[in-house]
Amino acid sequence: MSRISICELAEWQAARRQFTLLDVRRASVRLADAAEIPGARWLEPEALFTWKDQIPRDRPVILYCAQGHEISQGIAATLYALGLDARYLIDGFAGWHSAGQPTQRLST
Numbered sequence: 001m002s003r004i005s006i007c008e009l010a011e012w013q014a015a016r017r018q019f020t021l022l023d024v025r026r027a028s029v030r031l032a033d034a035a036e037i038p039g040a041r042w043l044e045p046e047a048l049f050t051w052k053d054q055i056p057r058d059r060p061v062i063l064y065c066a067q068g069h070e071i072s073q074g075i076a077a078t079l080y081a082l083g084l085d086a087r088y089l090i091d092g093f094a095g096w097h098s099a100g101q102p103t104q105r106l107s108t
Contacts, residue, residue, distance in 0.1 A: 003076075004062055004087045012062075013039070020061040024075050025093060029066045035103040037064065037096055047070050048078060060085040068092030072091045 004012075012019060023030065023040040031040060043051050045065070055061055061084055066072035072088035078085035089096065097103055 001021055002087045003090050005090050005094055006101060009037075009062060009089060009096075010101055018059045020059060022055075022061060022063045022075075023093070024063050024071055025065050026043055026071070026101055030106070033066075033093060033097075035097070036106055037093065038102055038104050040064070045075060048075055051061075052079065052082065055079065055084060060087060062087050062089060063088035064092045064096070066092050067094050 021037060021040045023036050023042040024045040025033070025042075026045060029089075030036070036042065061079060061085065063072040063076050063079075065088075068089055068091045072092060076086040076088040
């Protein structure tokens with residue numbers, strides 16, 4: 001399992017690199033933030049074992065949680081152990097937002 005910095009993720013987006021971006025913040029935290037990183041797909045972190053097999057295996061998967069700690073690191077480690085190129089975003093959504101990177105309102 002590896003990690004990716006905010007700058008690296010922004011570069012990947014600008015280069016239109018193929019990857020899967022997953023928002024794995026808890027539902028309550030995500031709703032409180034009311035925003036997400038553009039292109040992200042939200043998946044309930046507690047339901048990992050119900051959705052893990054739906055993740056494309058032909059490209060890197062980047063996970064972010066609120067702060068880039070336990071949730072995204074744990075899920076990235078699990079997916080990596082299952083053979084995926086899984087990475088977690090250092091500092092999570094909070095770091096992305098405070099770095100001035102683009103976010104979008106949650107779609108209702």
